[in-house]
Amino acid sequence: MPQLPVPASAPTHRLVSSPAGRVHLVEQGRGPLVLLVHGFPESWYSWRHQLPALAAAGYRAVAVDVRGYGRSSAPAAVDAYRMLDLVADNVAVVEALGERSAVVVGHDWGATIAATSALTRPDVFRAVALLGVPYTPPGGPRPSEVFARMAGNGGGVGDGDSGGHEVGIGSGGDKGSGGDGEGGGTGALAVGDRGGVGGASGDLDLVSTGDRAATGTRRAASGDRATTGIGPGTGADRGTGVEKGGARDGAAGRPGAGADETGRPAQSAGPAGELVPHDEFYVSYFQRPGRAESEIEPDVRGWLAGFYTALSADSMPGPGAPDPHFVTRGGTLRERFPAGRRPAWLRERDLDVLAGEFERTGLTGALNRYRNMDRDWADLAGYAGAPITQPSLFIGGALDASLAWLADAVTAYPETLPGLLGSHILDGCGHFVQQERPEETNRILLDWLAALPV
Structure with missing residues (x-):
């Protein structure tokens, strides 16, 4: 007689204590803990397709609002968003849930937060999966100088x-x-x-x-x-x-x-x-407090829709269109977003949830992550060149610009991720991997989780 799938439990929302205040999380299921960390400009909701799938497979799936997003605390100080503080939030979530260890999974900025969590706290994070953004060990030149050179x-x-x-x-x-x-x-x-x-x-x-x-x-x-x-x-x-x-x-x-x-x-x-x-790379554009906010906040819903459209495979700009990762001097990012269409994964009710949170909180907390990259560079100097040795996984979209910019990081995985159990590049997929290709992402994640040592 075939086994019936375990029904996924209803999601539970709650707040837990962290060094900065409170972290909002959504929990579903029982079993080994899998911590899901979103990127910019998103929220726990980006994992809506993964939470029930993980719960049904017997895992305790927890998706957080990163500090500065959604219903988590949003400190006023810019330097409260440095990477080691976000790692501390992840550790606090694991401890507040009564667990001693977790598998951490991240997308976009969440991938970097997840990687740094695994790098600096291997005692807590026993495995790490990265979506969209490859692992790059700390070190090298100052990030602000690198991004400035990417202008034009x-x-x-x-x-x-x-x-x-x-x-x-x-x-x-x-x-x-x-x-x-x-x-x-x-x-x-x-x-x-x-x-x-x-x-x-x-x-x-x-x-x-x-x-x-x-x-x-x-x-x-x-x-x-x-x-x-x-x-x-x-x-x-x-x-x-x-x-x-x-x-x-x-x-x-x-x-x-x-x-x-x-x-x-x-x-x-x-x-x-x-x-x-004339062009400025978007990371540099985000550096000055208030500048990007003044572009986004008058029409959060429209800006987010354009951003998601620009980076998704089925709606990104075609050949001949300006690159939406760059800003014309004196211009805005929005000027380069495609008009009149949306990616298939972005339904109206999805946009309602994603935009509703930013309309309530504003964008400063989310953008402050970009404003701490030089601080992170200094904070993590002791880890320069360090590999992540725990079991790991990478999933990227073949049409994601991050994969082209960081292609050498993927090539270096034998040295930087010696515990890598799988690296998957999804054809015809853009930046929002787990939302553009939820079923394929779930299958890869579940196969990888099943192969992890107990």
């Missing part, structure tokens, strides 16, 4: 038909396969900035700066490009990686934003006559 998303600067703009941040160095050049990379455990600008023909120098830098040449997939890797460590760069020269941006098969018909980025002359890109 567009085509190649200089000769050639239109070298696409493709910048990677994080660990792993340049470790593509094949290729006919060899140069210094940033190393498997370093954090680096890999900018792709250049022409469509001819061997160009690859320069790596750091503790043991080297120079060399590298042939890109469609024309050779000059690239730069910045960060400590060593590592050979041999070939293509994910960088593709030519007219398209590797993030999602799009031309670089701000590029003209020749593929060159829109630029202007600075005070010293240097070329200054």
